Amino acid sequence: MPAVLEIDNLRIGWTDSAGEHVIVDGVSMAIQAGEILGIVGESGSGKTLSMLAVLGLLPAPLTVLGGSIHISGSPVTPATAPGMRGKRAAMVFQDPMTSLNPVFTVGAQIAEAVTLHQGLKGRAAMDAAVDALRKVQVPDPERRAKQYPHELSGGMRQRVMIAMALACKSEVLLADEPTTALDVTVQAQILQLLRQLQQETGMAIAFITHDLAVVAELCDRVVVMYGGKVFESTDVNTLFAHPGHPYTQALLESLPDRAIPGQPLVSIPGQPPTSGQRGTGCPFKSRCRVAISACDSPLPLVQLGTIEKPQLVACHRVSEVAGC
Amino acid sequence: MLTITDVHVHYPVGRKILRAVDGVSLDVAAGETLGIVGESGCGKSTLAKAVLGLVKPVQGSVTVDSQNPDGLSGTALLGFRRNVQMVFQDPYASLSPRRTILQSLLEPLDVHQIGNDRKERIARAEATLDAVGLDRTSLSRYPHEFSGGQRQRIGIARAIIADPKLVILDEPVSALDISVRAQVINLLADIQRTRNVGYMFIGHDLALMRHVTDRVAVMYLGRVVELGTTAEIFDNPQHPYTRSLILSAPSPDPTKRRTTPALDGDPPSPLDIPSGCRFQTRCAYRTEKCLTDDPQLIQLGDARRIACHHSNTLPAWTSG
Numbered sequence: 001m002p003a004v005l006e007i008d009n010l011r012i013g014w015t016d017s018a019g020e021h022v023i024v025d026g027v028s029m030a031i032q033a034g035e036i037l038g039i040v041g042e043s044g045s046g047k048t049l050s051m052l053a054v055l056g057l058l059p060a061p062l063t064v065l066g067g068s069i070h071i072s073g074s075p076v077t078p079a080t081a082p083g084m085r086g087k088r089a090a091m092v093f094q095d096p097m098t099s100l101n102p103v104f105t106v107g108a109q110i111a112e113a114v115t116l117h118q119g120l121k122g123r124a125a126m127d128a129a130v131d132a133l134r135k136v137q138v139p140d141p142e143r144r145a146k147q148y149p150h151e152l153s154g155g156m157r158q159r160v161m162i163a164m165a166l167a168c169k170s171e172v173l174l175a176d177e178p179t180t181a182l183d184v185t186v187q188a189q190i191l192q193l194l195r196q197l198q199q200e201t202g203m204a205i206a207f208i209t210h211d212l213a214v215v216a217e218l219c220d221r222v223v224v225m226y227g228g229k230v231f232e233s234t235d236v237n238t239l240f241a242h243p244g245h246p247y248t249q250a251l252l253e254s255l256p257d258r259a260i261p262g263q264p265l266v267s268i269p270g271q272p273p274t275s276g277q278r279g280t281g282c283p284f285k286s287r288c289r290v291a292i293s294a295c296d297s298p299l300p301l302v303q304l305g306t307i308e309k310p311q312l313v314a315c316h317r318v319s320e321v322a323g324c
Numbered sequence: 325m326l327t328i329t330d331v332h333v334h335y336p337v338g339r340k341i342l343r344a345v346d347g348v349s350l351d352v353a354a355g356e357t358l359g360i361v362g363e364s365g366c367g368k369s370t371l372a373k374a375v376l377g378l379v380k381p382v383q384g385s386v387t388v389d390s391q392n393p394d395g396l397s398g399t400a401l402l403g404f405r406r407n408v409q410m411v412f413q414d415p416y417a418s419l420s421p422r423r424t425i426l427q428s429l430l431e432p433l434d435v436h437q438i439g440n441d442r443k444e445r446i447a448r449a450e451a452t453l454d455a456v457g458l459d460r461t462s463l464s465r466y467p468h469e470f471s472g473g474q475r476q477r478i479g480i481a482r483a484i485i486a487d488p489k490l491v492i493l494d495e496p497v498s499a500l501d502i503s504v505r506a507q508v509i510n511l512l513a514d515i516q517r518t519r520n521v522g523y524m525f526i527g528h529d530l531a532l533m534r535h536v537t538d539r540v541a542v543m544y545l546g547r548v549v550e551l552g553t554t555a556e557i558f559d560n561p562q563h564p565y566t567r568s569l570i571l572s573a574p575s576p577d578p579t580k581r582r583t584t585p586a587l588d589g590d591p592p593s594p595l596d597i598p599s600g601c602r603f604q605t606r607c608a609y610r611t612e613k614c615l616t617d618d619p620q621l622i623q624l625g626d627a628r629r630i631a632c633h634h635s636n637t638l639p640a641w642t643s644g
Binding site for chain 2 (some may be wrong): 154155156183184188191192209210214216218237240250254255258271272299
């Protein structure tokens with residue numbers, strides 16, 4: 001059975017008279033049905049662009065320069081993407097207020113998507129919208145459906161966005177930092193909801209975040225991105241117990257949870273590179289404590305772990321740092 | 325050093341009154357970090373504004389070294405303001421894009437008449453940049469030339485350049501990339517150690533708060549519901565709300581997943597504060613008394629305060 005979402009060697013960037021400018025450089029990942037994949041990275045790591053490419057929504061002048069994207073075996077191309085968006089892959093953004101139209105009721109907005117993708121009309125579409133709100137545990141869904149976005153709390157708005165994806169019966173949900181703007185109490189509710197919906201519907205979920213604690217709480221497998229590349233991909237337990245890439249290791253060590261009381265946090269020197277500053281080879285080399293001259297050459301992909309639980313690490317120094 | 329006494333800040337909203345801060349008393353000593361945690365709408369940002377003198381409390385007072393800004397004007401008020409500075413959450417929004425870093429750093433010195441001449445002020449700007457770990461050549465550059473972490477260092481430089489006694493840190497690292505947060509947190513700790521400045525640290529990342537604070541105040545709907553040393557609050561929380569907050573925070577350990585959310589629903593609107601205990605609508609230990617009697621903040625230990633009718637009969641705390 002093919003993966004619900006399969007991204008293979010995806011390259012995103014723009015072309016001008018000077019040639020290709022690559023921002024996302026050879027990203028590969030796959031999500032199986034019933035799986036939640038965490039995509040961890042900082043701003044500029046290429047995590048959001050990769051997901052926008054899945055929907056065919058890359059902002060101009062960015063285009064897919066190479067590689068392929070498949071949803072349940074069907075290729076996503078500029079020609080096919082508009083027909084698949086919403087129906088087969090839906091996205092939930094960080095700030096639901098900017099994704100919802102302030103002058104329509106939330107029920108009408110979900111119903112519109114249902115009409116578009118499921119062909120239901122009028123009363124039937126609105127019933128489907130109310131039903132979707134009930135599934136995302138919005139209390140009193142009939143009344144809420146008649147309310148406008150500003151009448152709902154941040155957590156409720158995010159539930160509305162998830163309801164929209166559910167109502168369209170999307171195969172894969174791309175969630176881009178959906179809980180970053182929420183309080184921790186409401187974040188816990190939304191994480192619980194996603195896990196429950198995923199178990200009920202078998203929907204595949206790509207969960208983009210910079211919060212490692214949220215990844216540990218929710219995800220089955222994790223892809224760590226940095227500077228437009230995938231640095232590491234493995235199952236969630238392996239990532240936290242035996243991180244393979246020096247960047248992943250440094251991130252985990254810098255968490256306040258792992259700090260010694262009274263001691264400074266373990267910090268990573270420098271700043272993440274912008275797309276123009278990456279140079280050749282590994283984009284993390286200037287900040288890496290084990291970098292050597294070989295890190296200027298293209299990254300190898302080293303497979304660690306077992307066949308059942310593979311751990312892919314893109315690093316020249318993997319033999320030095322593995323097992324830490 | 326900072327003393328907040330029974331501060332109430334109310335905003336009129338139509339015909340209703342929004343009680344954003346509703347009777348808060350706190351203090352911060354020199355060299356100490358007091359953490360303020362709570363959900364959005366709990367009044368933590370309004371409290372910060374009241375401390376800065378940006379909103380006037382309808383009742384209660386804020387004093388810094390026994391000095392009260394009420395009744396002060398002109399240079400006396402300026403002198404008070406010099407003592408309290410702020411670092412904002414978003415380093416992209418808090419620096420003027422049209423000013424060089426030097427211009428942004430000189431402004432507090434000009435306003436407060438610090439330094440005898442421009443040369444002395446520039447020297448102080450350079451020394452402050454050194455203190456926050458930025459290169460002196462940064463002075464002639466503009467904010468857009470810096471990354472988020474560097475901009476936050478500039479925001480910190482601007483806050484400390486006039487030698488304040490208290491700095492309010494409003495989520496100072498939440499907008500930064502994760503790989504630079506630790507640097508900025510360590511920098512703030514260094515500055516506090518060398519300058520003996522007090523911090524009021526507003527944040528929602530509980531793991532971080534546990535690391536950076538000496539004491540923590542937990543706020544809910546305009547009130548402090550629990551106050552104690554950081555160890556007391558995190559190792560033995562006694563207010564049901566504090567417990568729910570701690571249980572809601574995700575842990576970076578996939579073997580310790582939470583199965584059910586600790587708290588349902590959203591906090592009630594501060595326009596419609598529930599009767600009795602304000603937490604009663606979401607509390608698992610609610611009784612008849614909680615519906616009618618508003619629990620006062622009572623002293624439990626040296627530094628411990630708690631506002632709950634049932635704090636002494638709650639089950640023992642377990643974090644699992």
